[in-house]
Amino acid sequence: METTLATSAATDDPASSASAFDWSAQLHDVVLDRSSGIPLHVQLRSSLRRLIELAPDHANKLTPENEMVEILSIAPGTIRKALDGLVSEGLIERRRALGTVIKRQAGASWLKTLAVIMPNFPSHTVSAHLSALNRQMGILGGKMTIIPLGRGDDWTSCQDRLDFSPSEGGVVLFNNLANSTTIGLHNALQQQGYRSVHLGRPPEGCQCNYVSGSAEAFVRKGLDYLMGMGHRRIAFVAGEPEENADAQERVRWFERVAQELDLTPDVIHCGTRLWETSSESAGANAIDIIWGRSLDQRPSAIFAISDASAMGIHYGLFRRSIRIPDDISLLSWDGTELTRMVYPNLTSLATPLDEYAAAVIALLSDKRARNKQILVGPQFHESDSIRRLY
Template identity: 25%
Template sequence: MERAAPGAIVTLKDVAAASGVSISTASRALDERSASRSAAAAHVRKVAEELGYRRNSFASSLRRGETRTLGVLVPRLSDTVMALMFEELERAASSRGYFAMVATSGDDPGDERRAAETLLDRNVDGLILATARLDDELPRLLRERNVVHALVLRTDGVSPSALGDDEVGGYLAVRHLIDLGHRDIAVVTGPSFTSTGTARLAGARKALGEAGITPRDGWLIAAGYGIEDGFSAGESLLGPDSRPSAVFAANDNIAMGIMAAAHRRNVRIGEDLALVGYNDTPLASRLPTPLTSVHVHLDQIARTAIDLIIDPGQEPRVRKSMPTLIPRESSGPPKARD
């Protein structure tokens, strides 16, 4: 079967005729929402490909009152986790016949609302928010306007949310250090205005409490999620007088900042200081001392978020993916001290 001549438009009628089926049957076979596996549908798709047929998904979606487009709002794409999250959301959306577009908002609530309106002005079928503040009013405003939306990597406890179980992750990280024999454990968590920061700290406190460990004053530090925040926390914790034997850092950026502070003070990670991060970003395993980290299954979270958007009435509205601890060289037993 020959492809149409250059410039010729192959219509659905042409595909149906060449396939020996009705136009409605050809349409159903080529509808990305149905993805029928029948032999007849496979034959129609093969004929369409050979003819060079290109389905106008945008036009058909408009006829259904849809654009098959989702808006994704992130604080910034320079953040590794946010960039990875968007890639997974884009992949998950594509597998369901949707296109994902991203907008960045920074940390200002006003900028976030303006970015959301920009996406809504493009008639997206739903919004996915990866912005982090617990006091963020945007989810409430979207609920009041009946805008289909879902939160990823965090939750306000009300809007549909897909995230990792951060409390379990914090628990796994600190329990790992305790099982290695550490009792002098510090925790550098994320900002208190984030659900991730508060949940990971709650998990860490639970593990410490079970072991009968009371952290020293100054060993529970709320910081930002940047490398510079980790460096500042490391400078505070690794002073000459007393320091912990182990640190749980609530994300890998914080852990890398602590590594830099440790290097400056000639403290050897994995020998003088055990260190556990969070998120298991690609760089974690490639550092000079590979970083033990809590792996967050972003692919599962992305698929769940897309499901919540496509079927917004389903329960439960808050869905958590179980994290996994990945042990590496940065965590080790406490070094004997003179």
């Protein structure tokens, strides 16, 4: 349900604005950098958008345009161009008698379209997340569109495929794009007024809201279970791209928690690179590394960084006639359908996909959210791939 709040024209009764949000005071804090290379109307549009989103719902007095000119010391045309941009975003509406009207929408009712920007290569994990997001959009009566990006693509490659205004929908970015591409996309989307959420941990320096699995919770649950089954020699196979922030976080937490539990933090780096090496082949190659060790240095259990990596590990063990779980145990991370497509089915730490997708929608609907994170804990799916040692 959409609600609108009238903002003042220059002739409004000043007594009625005594308890209103003080827009003029807020505008005095706006800083416009004439040397940045970014047009002033774009900077002002971003600042006004931020003020509108942060203002309390009862705020009903926007400083008239002539006062903005005086406060900000910029040309009337710049003010009008910034406001025109906010009109196109659906944030404000101009009315002859009332002046400017702020348009507010409750909850996720505004979300008619969800665009998903994702790397253009196959992934069961991505497919599972897409299905969950599509279910959420179905509940809202909206639609989801997919914008695949190839290697080297950037904002210019996808902006024409956003066929809706910022007031009609939001954008989700998947991991496994280059760090510079991810940061550039979020910056460009925010500058255009689109709300965006990153799926997975964003790269360092990326200013965005994001939903991610809690790597700490996943690692602790996994190691607690393996140790409860008697395993002390546990290898963590990092068969995901090394530049991926999610992969880095998973490795960091494995090393940290393993040390806390007096385990050797045995991490096998497979050298996986974005767009170059598949997680499946990396997982298979990790078995060659492990079986190149002496018998007393081999792990009794492998903790895979992802389901895709676990599939490669499974294949690498099979081609050496190594039995799961008789000869070695295998724990997977993600819990997609892949874990149920092999024999034996894999015990896994599963991401609750519908909870994850609902958190994405909640962040997109929270206008005041800035650099906010929502961490989702694991669900444990027990199967037949882990042997009890004692």
